[in-house]
Amino acid sequence: MFNYDLSVHFQATGWFDVFANGSLRISEGGWTERGGLHYANDKTSVLSIEPGFELQMSPGLRIRQSAGFPLAGMNSEAPFWLFTTLKYSFFPFPGR
Numbered sequence: 001m002f003n004y005d006l007s008v009h010f011q012a013t014g015w016f017d018v019f020a021n022g023s024l025r026i027s028e029g030g031w032t033e034r035g036g037l038h039y040a041n042d043k044t045s046v047l048s049i050e051p052g053f054e055l056q057m058s059p060g061l062r063i064r065q066s067a068g069f070p071l072a073g074m075n076s077e078a079p080f081w082l083f084t085t086l087k088y089s090f091f092p093f094p095g096r
Contacts, residue, residue, distance in 0.1 A: 001025070001026065001027040002024075002025070002026045002027075003023065003024075003025050004023065004024040004025075005021065005022070005023045006021065006022045006023075007019060007020075007021045007022075008020050008021075014056070015055060015056040015057075016053065016054075016055060016056075017053065017054040018051075018052075018053050019051070019052055019053070019054070019066075020049060020050065020051045020052075021049070021050040021051075021052075021066070022047075022048070022049050022050070023046075023047070023048055023050075024045070024046070024047050025044075025045065025046045025076075026043075026044070026045045027041075027043070027044045027045070028041070028042075028043035028044070029041065042075045043074065043075065044073075044074060044075045044076040045072075045073055045074045045075075045076065046070055046072075046073040046076045046078050047070070047071045047072040047073060048068055048069060048070045048071060048078065049068075049069050049071060050066050050067065050068040050069070051066065051067060052064065052065055052066025052067065052083075053065055053066075059089075060088055060089040060090070061086075061087070061088050061089075062086075062087040062088075063084070063085070063086055063087075064083075064084070064085040064087065065082075065083070065084050065085075066082075066083045067080070067081065067082050067083075068080065068081040068082075068083075
């Protein structure tokens with residue numbers, strides 16, 4: 001199994017970050033056992049892109065939103081997903 005990941009970020013301002021993540025997952029080989037019989041696993045692959053943004057609401061509070069889009073694949077489930085993350089830091093380290 002191979003996993004290739006790429007992430008590109010652009011900080012538009014001190015409180016706003018735009019990013020795009022890409023990933024390619026390839027798996028082949030191996031076998032599955034069902035009822036005492038062995039079956040070869042098919043080659044699977046999924047290529048997806050995940051654009052998103054992050055807002056810094058205060059020194060300790062950030063909100064991150066991203067969406068995942070499968071672009072291509074073979075013999076694999078490829079769902080669409082949305083993630084919203086609220087991050088709170090108890091130890092904000094102010095810049096100098």
